[in-house]
Amino acid sequence: MVRRLIAPAPSRHARARAALACAGLLGLLGAALSLTQPAAPPQSASPAKSASLVDSIASQAQGALPSLSGVAHAAPPPADEGSAAAGSLRADLDALVDGARDLSGAQIGVSVVDLASGEVLYAREADRALNPASNAKLVTTAAALSILGPEHRYSTRVWTAGTIDADGVLQGDLYLQGGGDPSLVTGEVYELAGQLVAAGLTRVKGKIIVDATRFDGDGWPPGFEQKSEFASHRAPGGAMSVNYNTFEVHARPGAVGASPTLRLLPEVDDLALESKATTVAGKRNKLWVSTREEGGKTVVTFHGEIGTEAPAASYRYPVADPSRYAGELLALSLRQRGVKLGNKARAQSGEVPKDARLLATHRSETLSQLCRSVNKWSNNFMAEQILRTLEPGDGATAEQALERMREYTKSIGVEQSGLVLGNGSGLYDNNAISPAAMTQLLAAVYADFRIRSDYLASLAVMGKDGTTRSRLHDSQAGGWVRVKTGTLDDVSALSGYAGAQGKDPIAFSILMNGLERKQRRQARALQDALAERIAAERAK
Numbered sequence: 001m002v003r004r005l006i007a008p009a010p011s012r013h014a015r016a017r018a019a020l021a022c023a024g025l026l027g028l029l030g031a032a033l034s035l036t037q038p039a040a041p042p043q044s045a046s047p048a049k050s051a052s053l054v055d056s057i058a059s060q061a062q063g064a065l066p067s068l069s070g071v072a073h074a075a076p077p078p079a080d081e082g083s084a085a086a087g088s089l090r091a092d093l094d095a096l097v098d099g100a101r102d103l104s105g106a107q108i109g110v111s112v113v114d115l116a117s118g119e120v121l122y123a124r125e126a127d128r129a130l131n132p133a134s135n136a137k138l139v140t141t142a143a144a145l146s147i148l149g150p151e152h153r154y155s156t157r158v159w160t161a162g163t164i165d166a167d168g169v170l171q172g173d174l175y176l177q178g179g180g181d182p183s184l185v186t187g188e189v190y191e192l193a194g195q196l197v198a199a200g201l202t203r204v205k206g207k208i209i210v211d212a213t214r215f216d217g218d219g220w221p222p223g224f225e226q227k228s229e230f231a232s233h234r235a236p237g238g239a240m241s242v243n244y245n246t247f248e249v250h251a252r253p254g255a256v257g258a259s260p261t262l263r264l265l266p267e268v269d270d271l272a273l274e275s276k277a278t279t280v281a282g283k284r285n286k287l288w289v290s291t292r293e294e295g296g297k298t299v300v301t302f303h304g305e306i307g308t309e310a311p312a313a314s315y316r317y318p319v320a321d322p323s324r325y326a327g328e329l330l331a332l333s334l335r336q337r338g339v340k341l342g343n344k345a346r347a348q349s350g351e352v353p354k355d356a357r358l359l360a361t362h363r364s365e366t367l368s369q370l371c372r373s374v375n376k377w378s379n380n381f382m383a384e385q386i387l388r389t390l391e392p393g394d395g396a397t398a399e400q401a402l403e404r405m406r407e408y409t410k411s412i413g414v415e416q417s418g419l420v421l422g423n424g425s426g427l428y429d430n431n432a433i434s435p436a437a438m439t440q441l442l443a444a445v446y447a448d449f450r451i452r453s454d455y456l457a458s459l460a461v462m463g464k465d466g467t468t469r470s471r472l473h474d475s476q477a478g479g480w481v482r483v484k485t486g487t488l489d490d491v492s493a494l495s496g497y498a499g500a501q502g503k504d505p506i507a508f509s510i511l512m513n514g515l516e517r518k519q520r521r522q523a524r525a526l527q528d529a530l531a532e533r534i535a536a537e538r539a540k
Helices: 012-023 053-061 079-086 088-098 133-147 186-198 322-336 367-376 380-388 398-411 435-447 452-458 517-539
Strands: 107-114 120-124 155-160 169-171 174-177 208-211 246-252 261-265 271-275 278-280 285-294 297-307 313-318 357-363 481-488 491-500 503-513
Touching: 088 107, 088 120, 088 517, 107 435, 133 367, 133 380, 133 398, 133 435, 133 452, 133 481, 133 491, 155 186, 174 322, 186 322, 186 357, 208 322, 246 297, 261 271, 285 313, 367 380, 367 452, 380 398, 435 452, 435 491, 435 503, 481 517, 491 517, 503 517
Parallel strands: 174 208, 271 297, 278 297
Antiparallel strands: 107 120, 107 503, 155 174, 155 357, 246 261, 246 313, 285 297, 481 491, 491 503
8 A cells, every 4th residue: 555654744833833923913911911810920011012902893893904814912901991891702702703804714613601600701603513623532531531530540461371480481371451541652561571570471482462352343433434544643543552553663864876774663573664765865855655464564665765965754653453563562572671482472362361360560640641641732542542441341332432422411411412422532524513512511521520620731721831832822811721722624623711810711612614724824813812812801
């Protein structure tokens, strides 16, 4: 199968910085925030930013409001303007959306709810069910924290039904059993191997058998079949998974006329590298790859050309067989720890015998900590793994887990009309939710003392970390807005909370569908402007 090799793209943070620089949108929040947020010291507004949003709205009434790319966002009215300022929120948000003429043709839904009073502060197409992209992870993590508990941990175990003699020789098989851990990585497999060595193991005469029966099987989550892209974010899942079911290839140029220098990490037996590429003079990288299954291995072949002056690069790809990959990684770890393995040790699938005894265990971080990777960094693989574990017992299917999540949304009062929960990550066109339903979810989680703090801690802090580190970074609203982003080819989303010292936050959801690629920058700029104005409202 031919694959196109894609070099690492600029970071989301770099793209966000470029977007904000081009849009020229974000200014200081001014008096409203200065008076209430202790983390943002008071400062005087510069002359260029002294006009309020009310002035912008007045210019709109005169037909003079420019498109969003030309709006200079100034400080909102100070708190002492009283009810007139409070009543301006709807008009201000309308003006921002209406002024975004570069987003014409897009479907834009917005819901803003005051969690202190329950009042709907703003609604625009709020009941229209839209594709939320990665905002779907907000539903997945809320359900997981509620059903499994923030303290939940995933266990990966090694068993045997054989005997270990006085010389440390195992007469029998090793069983590697997965519990659906979404975060297991190479170093932790080495720790399992270390536990086995510490227990005296020196040689394994049997096989390494992988038990992944916690799930109904390895494979792609629902909706992932919509595209055939060979990309790390489209890795298959499995109860016994490691490294997010991906591997790395490091490539750098060789001498002119020679093959590039390639290195596989981790160097497991079920993966093989092959080069049909050539090093040439120059700086351009024209490498591409193909893959094939051969002799129980995935063979990755590099083709094309790479220049002698091209920088070294690393590429991450999905594995074809998660269970086999995990078993081979345990075998590699044992060998590198000095344990001898026979030819029969190639990883196979099977189940742990009932009379097996436990040799080693690894427990993951708590679910509360894992959710931070899901929401702050939008990890698709982890979201899908966590979703599948909502269904207890062995043989869990994606549909069973999705039904558990649907039951959760019903139990907390989320509007079910138009709600479609098709996978846990939001990847591809498999989910639909309205902005109003999203703020219902956010309100219900905030009201649940058991999980509120863990959920809030999992969200990206605008201007500070995660996928929003460079958004609102030059605004006094930075640090006061916690969100989840969402991006697909034609979707952009931002949902979360805008807070202030000593007050319950405002929940908001901004879902945009039908975007053209060239509109993404403007979509994010509008989201930032709306979030900034909502934060100013809460700060009064």
